[in-house]
Amino acid sequence: MAEMIDVRFEVNGREHALRVEPRELLADVLRLRLGLTGLKVSCDIQVCGACTVLVDGLAVSACTYLAVDADGRSVATVEGLAADGRLTPIQQAFIDEAAFQCGFCTPGMVMAATALLAEKPAPTRAEVVAGLEGNLCRCTGYIPIVEAVLAAASSTAGDDGQ
């Protein structure tokens, strides 16, 4: 058994203190130990984006992010978005535009879009496309996803954040 390391990080606003192996991936810790199965693991090599979560507001692939590196940081997963029971504009736009089919890429896609709009609240279409290049979807052909992100951006235009 490898040495264990104590880590503390916040997930969706809640503090967690865990003892992890150095090799443990953030994706596995979130999914298997904290029961946050919203994020998905698909390609394992940081290509598909299904495991996208935010670490200190930055979109990362949890499949290749070591849990020890999250020590002292703040992690946001899809489960935290509608914690108050209200969908975010991005989530609602995904439903309105049918921006998913099987839904396996959706949590990662929603988190990537959340990071994108946080950085660029009024993106152009080209900026949305570029912002989603790191997230694969095999079902939709992407157009509904791009439309959803643009619709969410315009629905919040003029708001003071959220």
Next chain:
Amino acid sequence: MTRIRTGPPPRSPIGESVPRRDGVAKVTGAARFTSDLSVPGMAWARIVRSPYPHARIVSVDTSAARAVPGVVAVVGAADLPDVNLYYGHALADHPLLADGVVRYAGEAVIGVVADDLATADEAAALVDVEYEPLPVVAGVEAALADDAPAIHERQAEARPHRGFEEEIRRDHPNICSSSTHAWGDVDAAFDGAAVIVEGTYRYPKSYAFAMEPYTAVAHWTDGGLTVWSSCQHPFMVREDLARCFSLPFSAVRMIVPYVGGGYGSKSYTKIEPLTAALALRAGRPVKLALSIDESILTTRGDGAVVTIASAFDADGSIRGRRAEILLDSGAYAENSPLVARKAANRISGPYRIPAVEVHCRSVYTNTAPASSFRGFGAPQGNLAGESQMDEAAERLGLDPLDIRLKNVADRGEPLWPGVRGLDATLRDDLCLAAEALDWWTPPKPGHGRAIGLSASDAGSEPVSTALVRVVADGSVTLTVGSTEIGQGSATVLPQIAAAEMGVPLERIRLLQSDTAAVSFDRSTGASRTTTLVGLAIQRAAADARSQLVEWAGETLAEGGPVEEAPGGVTVGGVDHDWGAVVRAWFGGPFGECIGRGYVRRAGTTAEMPPFWEIGCVGVEVSVDEATGQVRVERLVTVGDVGCAVNPQLVESQDLGAAIMGLGMALTEELVYTADGTLLSGNLVEYRVPRAGDIPAWTSILAERGDGVGVYGAKGGGEGSLNPIAAAIANAIRRATGARLREAPFTPERVWQALQERDRAGG
């Protein structure tokens, strides 16, 4: 979106883009997939795979693995004397763990079960297998050489009820199956031809990349076996499991949670027998969750080499077609015998051809096994057939649209002897696509346009059932055996039940894909669900309504004559909803009316195929001649689906299918070396389309009510994939003069073709 509709609009909520029912669950992360599932006491499995493409297993030493603390079981074929190792619904040639021989690199040899995955990984690395390498054949030509080593030494048993007996013939040991599709006097057709176009076309070995890898959880419990699996056809998997473990079908319970993509790649049985065998030896529930790299090695799409000739009159009338199709089906049959039959059927296209002779052979090679994949033999043949339509038009000085209009079959015409007449007006579809593509306005220099067409004998077997259960408050539980794999059946099927019962949509609860809780459905594939399960629901609703009207007559008739009304009955001018009828008949605030719907090969669904699935697309491409890079700039899809029960979802299918086709046309290929090594077995080297690859899209829905299903519906979902590769090849030709006959049309291949063009021109 443009909707072309003939006939009156169907009743609400049919034809309405109601929001997907799985929406909130999927955007919040609440949707549970098999990948997310845990069962109390569950152990984890890891598979030791063969590094050799063809080898005899000399010895296996598992002692070091067994000694690792936390290991529950280490299982090889030899440890399963009580299990029927060989499964396969067409040909039982596939052992759930290698049985003395491995036939492809990546084949499962040993299963390791441990308390957690890290321990299973650690122990799996300690399993020592000694192999004696055998000669390898990794391509169809090599596999069919006279002196090629036999990949299967013995002929496997053909499953009788699948109807492949005729096709499982072995004039060569590496032929898995042979299908013939022929009519008319082909020699005469070619003898009298003004123009004959000939060529060999290649379609890649492909990977569906369902983003959820193959995952199953098996639990021996309640005197039987329960398996949760990310699969499309739970009832068919149930049968394979029952045979492997000598159980009655009903002792096997298959439950399918949300499925992270299928596209045919989760049709039929995959890892379920293996997972169940490991759980049997472990004495605990076991989860086997493959990685994507392992999933690539589990099932892929058949690659094809198509040698084809088409004969034409001077006016462009097609006289005949000959084709030899070789499918690279990999190490095991899986569903390739059916893919072979469909590839043969579909290569003749939706054209009126007097004479056809097609031979298609599914060939065993030492590569990962191939099986169903969206389009199912159609895209492989369509690249050849539709390329030849354009090649003939060019030779004859005809417009590619005109040569199609000249030859396309009319509505009602069978595409070959003995099948259902064509249930589509393809002439109009072609014109819709051409118009949307500005066909008659020349494109910019460096751009080219093409229109592609296909018609597939789809729908699979018309065997489905449904139950419409009206409970005491008048709400409805709808149960079907069809699986929600992302296509939207969980939304569309309640729409049909709501329309048929006159009950608000939000009062319909749907239960799917639990073989112990819902009634039988054959499969979720071949674009059949809305059409055939829809019919079963319509019949179940009619059965429920007829019982309820009778019950009203028995219990409420003293109020006056009973008349059926939407959502209930009217008795002497007073409305009673269905719940009131149930309560009256049972004499209290309880009870349930069970309506049953059956669909089988009888009545309107007697004739095969149940429907023709149409693919009609237009593309405009640009080609960078310096690099050979092709970009699809514009895409037109014509969804000829009879009736779009939920138009937004139909369009989703059309776009998704077309973009999947675009991937195989431009970038996707499982590349094997001649010695059986897979070079592109991961998502970096197997490149699927990304957001930046997507063209501008025009969607047209053609709703002419001409299908056999509810409200004239027929299937969609595969159609727009089938003609994409050929359309892109034809558009590249028109943009550059270069003819591509091997997909994917990578920059290197396009550049080579451009050099060839220049050499030929110079």
